[in-house]
Amino acid sequence: MSGGETYADYAAGVEDPRFTEWLRDRDRAAWDAAVDHRFVRELGAGTLSEDAFARYLVQDYAFVGELVGTFGYAVGQAPDMAAKRSLVEFLDTVTDEEDDYFERSFTALGVDDSRWRDPEPSAVTAQFRDLLGRAAREGGYAETLAVLVPAEWVYETWATAAAERHGDPDADGPPSAGMGLPFYFAEWVDLHAVEPFRAFVGWLSGQLDAVGPTLSPRREARVATLFDRTVELERQFFDAASDATTATDEREVSP
Numbered sequence: 345m346s347g348g349e350t351y352a353d354y355a356a357g358v359e360d361p362r363f364t365e366w367l368r369d370r371d372r373a374a375w376d377a378a379v380d381h382r383f384v385r386e387l388g389a390g391t392l393s394e395d396a397f398a399r400y401l402v403q404d405y406a407f408v409g410e411l412v413g414t415f416g417y418a419v420g421q422a423p424d425m426a427a428k429r430s431l432v433e434f435l436d437t438v439t440d441e442e443d444d445y446f447e448r449s450f451t452a453l454g455v456d457d458s459r460w461r462d463p464e465p466s467a468v469t470a471q472f473r474d475l476l477g478r479a480a481r482e483g484g485y486a487e488t489l490a491v492l493v494p495a496e497w498v499y500e501t502w503a504t505a506a507a508e509r510h511g512d513p514d515a516d517g518p519p520s521a522g523m524g525l526p527f528y529f530a531e532w533v534d535l536h537a538v539e540p541f542r543a544f545v546g547w548l549s550g551q552l553d554a555v556g557p558t559l560s561p562r563r564e565a566r567v568a569t570l571f572d573r574t575v576e577l578e579r580q581f582f583d584a585a586s587d588a589t590t591a592t593d594e595r596e597v598s599p
Contacts, residue, residue, distance in 0.1 A: 351556065351557060354366045362549075363553045363556030364556070367493075367552075367568055368494075368497075368571075371575070374572065374575050374576060375575055377579050378498050378575050378582070379498055380502070381502070381582040381583075382582075383396070383583075383586045384502040384503075386586075387532070388503075388505070388507070388509060388529075389510055390510075390524065392586075396585055397528065397529070398453045398455050400581075400582075400585035401449055401453070402450075403463065403465065403469045403581070403584070406464070406465045406469050406473075407581075408442075411438070413480070414479070415431055415435050415438070415492065417480035417481070418480070418485065418488045418489065418492060421485035421488055422485065423485070427551065430544070434544055448527075449528040449531075452526070453528060466584055467584075468583075472574075472581065476495075479491045479570050484563075485555060486563060487563075487566065487570060489551055490568075491571070491574045492548060493548055493571070494571050494574040495578065497548075499536040500536055500537070500541060503532075503537040504519070504542065506533050507519035507533055511523050518534040519538060
């Protein structure tokens, strides 16, 4: 699919077009590199080193505050109370259940409090936080969704695949049942593969599917660039955690 193809061009040739699928498929190779990254494959299989996962969790914790703030912007920008409520309910999960997971995992992994309570962001984390903040502050609902949708969709995709690949579909319990993983691996998969999260990602994507086709050509192009940049930074985030990043991978792409 051509990167220069507009959504209107794409929709004209597809039976059931979705704006988010157009965004994803504009550069499917980049998407696949993120959702099938060696880091998440090893995490799902339980072969990832604890040091790599600890590095990753510290940086994710450094990132999550900006993510929460961006969802806060989305609450203010959302078109109706029902949408605002869905976003607020997700924020409650991130700031409660997920925050508890981080604290328990840092303790189990032996990460000093000083390391995670005031984490030093890596170059990739700093770029990611800047992208989220500018998309929300300088755009509207569509621009905010353009970074939130891929950020959550990438996780839903790799975690669901990991659970299906390594879990026991006949076992009772969460998606990771039967995987035999330490809780910090298993719960990280489950947080992003359970049905409520998958339903939320579907709903969030639907919000962008609704607003995307109404955008001007200029805003459509900006939304596409923001989406692409988010997917690229997700891949770089996994690279950095697994010490796989090289100088050539640290590409600067301005949204």
